[in-house]
Every structure is written in structure tokens, then in C-alpha cells.
Amino acid sequence: MPGLIASLRVAHYFEDSPQAASRPGAVTLVLPDLHLKLETDRGVFSPERIDLGTRVLLESVPPPPAEGDLLDLGCGYGPIALTMATRAPAATVWAVDVNRRSLELCARNATAARLDKVRSMHVDEVPQDVRFAAIWSNPAIRIGKPALHAMLTRWLSRLVPGGSAYLVVQKHLGADSLQRWLTSEGFPASRHSSRSSYRILKVSAASGGSEG
Numbered sequence: 001m002p003g004l005i006a007s008l009r010v011a012h013y014f015e016d017s018p019q020a021a022s023r024p025g026a027v028t029l030v031l032p033d034l035h036l037k038l039e040t041d042r043g044v045f046s047p048e049r050i051d052l053g054t055r056v057l058l059e060s061v062p063p064p065p066a067e068g069d070l071l072d073l074g075c076g077y078g079p080i081a082l083t084m085a086t087r088a089p090a091a092t093v094w095a096v097d098v099n100r101r102s103l104e105l106c107a108r109n110a111t112a113a114r115l116d117k118v119r120s121m122h123v124d125e126v127p128q129d130v131r132f133a134a135i136w137s138n139p140a141i142r143i144g145k146p147a148l149h150a151m152l153t154r155w156l157s158r159l160v161p162g163g164s165a166y167l168v169v170q171k172h173l174g175a176d177s178l179q180r181w182l183t184s185e186g187f188p189a190s191r192h193s194s195r196s197s198y199r200i201l202k203v204s205a206a207s208g209g210s211e212g
């Protein structure tokens with residue numbers, strides 16, 4: 001039976017080191033202000049096309065702060081991080097993930113786009129003292145509620161006072177309950193906009209300031 005169980009093992013895009021054999025591909029990210037070809041691969045999130053939620057986020061958010069440190073939480077192959085870096089060329093964009101294949105792709109895509117202020121790295125490698133002026137994310141809802149909550153608390157606590165996060169979440173994957181939970185945890189969350197089946201949540205830094 002162990003062989004059968006092993007063969008039924010489901011691969012997840014949020015694995016640290018994807019087991020799926022590599023099959024390089026490419027997608028095009030076209031927005032009113034940019035046009036980027038991005039390398040993708042199996043074992044990462046949405047390798048065949050830019051995810052619709054990601055697109056809705058990038059078409060809805062206000063421009064990022066022009067300077068400082070910005071965060072793409074769960075960068076995948078980098079569509080959000082590279083858009084932030086294009087819109088805020090003087091800022092440093094931290095593109096973090098747990099999936100090593102995604103991180104390599106994101107780094108390569110940033111280099112190809114000549115966006116040399118993108119720092120693509122594992123979540124545990126970001127220096128502890130960095131604080132973010134903005135966070136944009138298509139968060140990994142499918143990791144489950146406890147892990148999602150821990151991930152969001154970890155990074156939202158590192159917003160600078162007055163900083164904001166924009167999160168895209170599908171309605172049927174719990175956008176409204178996530179909004180309520182964030183607010184109850186001291187991160188005031190509101191609905192910035194809504195399109196198709198997606199909500200864009202705006203989350204403000206906790207009033208006590210960022211974690212020291």
C-alpha cells in the first residue's frame with residue numbers, strides 16, 4: 001500500500017522544493033503600464049497564464065509608495081513584484097515565497113526585465129529589521145486557515161505606521177470572513193474594490209506600530 005499512497009500524493013504549488021519535473025513555459029503580463037514576458041514552470045502557481053485574481057489586483061491597486069521597502073508576499077514567478085518594481089523604480093521590492101522554484105523564476109524574470117531592485121528570497125531569509133511601506137499579495141489561501149493567519153500576522157506586523165497592504169481574495173474562498181478576522185486582530189481591513197468573483201482588501205498597519 002505505501003507505493004499506492006505515494007503514487008496518489010498530490011503536488012502543491014506551495015511546496016518548498018517541487019517534485020514535479022521541470023517543464024519551462026512563459027506567460028505574458030500585459031497591463032496598461034507594462035508588458036512583460038515571464039518565465040514559468042511546472043510546480044509553481046498558475047504556470048499557464050497570469051492568474052485572474054493577480055490581474056484584478058494589479059488593475060485595481062493605487063500606485064505603491066515611490067520609495068522604501070515594498071513586499072510581494074508569496075511572489076510565485078513574480079508578476080506582482082515586477083509590477084511593483086516597475087511602478088516604483090526607486091523602491092526596493094522584496095519578493096518572498098517558500099517555493100524555491102518560484103523564487104528562481106522570479107529572480108530570473110526580474111533580471112530579464114532589468115528590475116534590479118527586486119530581492120527574491122525565501123521568507124526566512126529577509127532581514128528582521130526590514131519594515132514595509134506597502135504589501136501586495138495574492139495570498140496562498142489553500143495552505144489552510146491556521147497557516148494563512150500565521151503568515152498574514154507575521155508580515156502585516158512589519159508594515160510601517162501608516163502603511164497598507166492590498167490582498168486579493170476570492171469571495172467563495174472566504175474574503176469577507178478574512179476581512180473580519182484581520183480587523184478583529186487589530187489590522188483594520190476594508191473592501192477596497194470588488195470585481196468578478198474577487199475582493200481586494202485594504203489592510204492598514206496595526207495602530208500600535210510595526211513590531212520591533
Ligand SMILES: C[S@@+](CC[C@H](N)C(=O)[O-])C[C@H]1O[C@@H](n2cnc3c(N)ncnc32)[C@H](O)[C@@H]1O
Pocket residue numbers: 013014015045046051054073074075076077078079080096097098099102123138139140141143151
Ligand atoms: C496564490 S499564489 C500567488 C503567486 C504569485 N504572486 C502570482 O500572483 O502569480 C501564492 C504563493 O504563496 C506562496 N506561499 C505559500 N505559503 C507561503 C508562506 N508561508 N509564505 C509566503 N509565501 C507562501 C506559494 O508558494 C505561492 O507561490
